[in-house]
Amino acid sequence: MIQRRQTLFLLVALILTIVCLSLPVAVFEPTGMGVNTDVYNLWIKNGSGALDFKVCPLFVILLLTCPINLWAIFKFHDRKFQARLCVVNILLILLWYVAYMYFTMLGGLAFENQTLHFAFTACLPFISIVLYIMARHSIIADEKLVRAADRIR
Template identity: 45%
Template sequence: MIQRKQTVFLLLALAAIIVCLCLPLGAIEPKGMGVPALFYNVGLYANGGYQIHPLLFVDLVITGALTLACIPLFKKRKMQMKICVANIVLTLVWYGYYAFCVLHLFKGMGTFHPRFAGCLPFVALILFVLAYRGIKADEDLVRSMDRIR
């Protein structure tokens, strides 16, 4: 199971998602005097309190759970490919909502400064694509062996 390169890609994508869940995605520097606010997946942390925006958090938790469920399905390659496509779509939805939050929700609050954790879902997206290509290559190899027999 771990010997397959796509399993390693899925594990690395899962690690990127978990790290992204723990780190702040950005900071909002207020226009006037004030304390900068940190933007996490759960919401916005400012002045000792949270404004909750749980869609980013829920999206990444679902993506992580699907990735974790996908790893032991190495004998069901078609199901793995479907889960990888679902993970790719969920990651793109995450970036869509992240862009919406940055461009619309936080626009009046001040200047947004992105952090390192904002690029981790993109790393996971690339790893999901690589895992999908590896699973598809295995499926094509198995199909070609069935034709030879």
């Protein structure tokens, strides 16, 4: 199971998702004097240390991808279902990006006199999407090999 390429792709995507869940995804920097406001997937931490849970849908969406990813890893006998689970995770991460853009840019967090800086961790879900696409491609290739071997018999 672990030696298959798609399993390795799925494991790396899971690790990247967990890293993204735990690190800040954006920072609001005041234009004048003040303290930065960090945006995590679960909360917004302002300069005084107060937490605001407006952005918790980001956390929920990414957290949903983790058990689906594990389910895909352990369903290696059912390759068609495994490929569908990869597509579900891709759609969930695209939904995360829509919610992320809403919360950071379109007024979900409209902070006046502050400049938005995207963190590198906001790129990790995109890398996970690429890994899910690569895993799905490998799963489909394995399914084609199995079908070809069944036809030969």
